[in-house]
Amino acid sequence: MVQPFDRYYPTHCEKQKFSVLIWRKYLRIVHLSDLHIFCPDAISFQKIMNKRLLGLANWYLKRKRQVNYDIFPVLLETLKNLAPEVICITGDLTHLGMKKEFQKSESLLNDMHSIAPVKLVPGNHDLYIKDSAVDMEKILGRFFSITDTEKSQIKKAGENNLFPQIDVVENIALIGLSSSYPCSLLKATGRLGKKQLRKLSVALDELSDKKSLKIVLIHHPSVSGLVKKRKELLDNKALEALRISKGIELFLFGHSHRRFICVDDDKAPKSLHLCAPSITSIKKAAEKRAGFYVLDIMAKKKPFEIKVQDLILSERGNRFVLNGQFSLNLQPKPPFSAC
Numbered sequence: 001m002v003q004p005f006d007r008y009y010p011t012h013c014e015k016q017k018f019s020v021l022i023w024r025k026y027l028r029i030v031h032l033s034d035l036h037i038f039c040p041d042a043i044s045f046q047k048i049m050n051k052r053l054l055g056l057a058n059w060y061l062k063r064k065r066q067v068n069y070d071i072f073p074v075l076l077e078t079l080k081n082l083a084p085e086v087i088c089i090t091g092d093l094t095h096l097g098m099k100k101e102f103q104k105s106e107s108l109l110n111d112m113h114s115i116a117p118v119k120l121v122p123g124n125h126d127l128y129i130k131d132s133a134v135d136m137e138k139i140l141g142r143f144f145s146i147t148d149t150e151k152s153q154i155k156k157a158g159e160n161n162l163f164p165q166i167d168v169v170e171n172i173a174l175i176g177l178s179s180s181y182p183c184s185l186l187k188a189t190g191r192l193g194k195k196q197l198r199k200l201s202v203a204l205d206e207l208s209d210k211k212s213l214k215i216v217l218i219h220h221p222s223v224s225g226l227v228k229k230r231k232e233l234l235d236n237k238a239l240e241a242l243r244i245s246k247g248i249e250l251f252l253f254g255h256s257h258r259r260f261i262c263v264d265d266d267k268a269p270k271s272l273h274l275c276a277p278s279i280t281s282i283k284k285a286a287e288k289r290a291g292f293y294v295l296d297i298m299a300k301k302k303p304f305e306i307k308v309q310d311l312i313l314s315e316r317g318n319r320f321v322l323n324g325q326f327s328l329n330l331q332p333k334p335p336f337s338a339c
C-alpha cells in the first residue's frame with residue numbers, strides 16, 4: 001500500500017538525484033484546472049468588440065471578486081514540495097483568450113515546468129475567438145505534450161488538428177483531447193469532432209494491446225449533467241461509447257469550477273472521473289474553493305492502484321491542505337479478442 005504522506009519528499013534540488021528511486025515506486029501526477037488569467041491592461045476597443053465583451057462583463061460583474069492570483073507563489077511552493085513527475089492542466093488558462101494573457105500564462109507554466117513537465121489541453125476561454133487559437137498554439141503549443149510538440153505539426157489553428165496528444169510514460173498513457181472551439185455568443189459547449197474521435201479510437205486499441213493505463217485530459221466534463229446544457233460536451237455520447245468499448249480508466253477535467261469525483265462502474269469497465277475546481281477561486285464553499293488533485297499511481301502492479309489526494313486552499317488562503325483521500329484499483333480493459 002502506498003502511503004504518500006509518509007513518503008520522503010525530496011527537495012527541489014534533491015529531486016534529480018532521487019528521481020529514479022521514486023519513479024520505481026509510483027508515478028505522481030498533479031491535476032489542476034481553470035486558472036482564468038486576466039490582463040486588464042491588454043484590453044482595447046478593437047480587441048473586445050466580439051464575444052470578449054461578454055467575458056469582460058462577466059469579469060467585472062462576477063469573477064473579479066471570486067479570484068486571487070496571489071495564490072500562484074503558494075501553488076508553486078506546494079508543487080515543489082510534492083515533487084510530481086507530471087503536472088496536468090485541463091484548460092482555461094486565460095479568461096479572454098488574449099495574447100497578453102497567454103504570455104502571462106507562459107511565464108507561470110515555465111515556473112511549473114522547472115518543477116515537472118507540464119501537459120495541458122485548451123479550454124473554451126482559451127479559444128474564445130478564432131484568433132485566440134493561433135495565439136495559444138504559438139505561445140503555449142509546446143505544453144500540449146511532455147515530449148516536444150513539433151512546430152511543423154501546427155498547420156490549421158483551432159481545428160483540433162493537433163489532438164489527441166498522447167504521451168506514454170512507462171505503461172501509463174496521458175491522452176490530451178481538445179474539446180474547445182470558438183463557439184457562439186452565449187454558449188460554452190465542447191466538441192471533439194469525428195476526426196479526433198477516430199484518432200482516439202485507433203490510439204485506444206493500440207494502448208489496450210499494450211495493457212496501458214489510459215488517462216484522458218479534457219476541459220469539458222466527461223460526466224453528463226455536471227454542467228448546464230449550454231456548457232456541455234456535445235459528443236459526450238461518442239466518448240462514452242469509446243470508454244465502454246475500449247476502456248478509458250481515468251478522466252481529468254475542469255470547466256465546471258467545482259470539485260467532483262465519481263466512479264463509473266455501472267457499464268464496466270470501471271472508470272474514475274475527477275473534476276478539478278478553478279485553481280484561482282477564493283469562494284467560501286469547499287466544493288468551489290481552489291484546489292487540485294495529487295494522483296499516485298502504482299504502475300508496476302496489475303490492477304493499477306491509484307491513490308487520490310484532494311488538496312484545498314485553506315480558509316486563510318495561505319496554503320493547501322488535505323480535503324480528502326482515497327485509493328482505488330483500476331484494471332485496464334483487455335484487448336478485444338474474437339471468439
Ligand SMILES: [Fe+2]
Binds near residue numbers: 124255256
Ligand atoms: Fe471552461
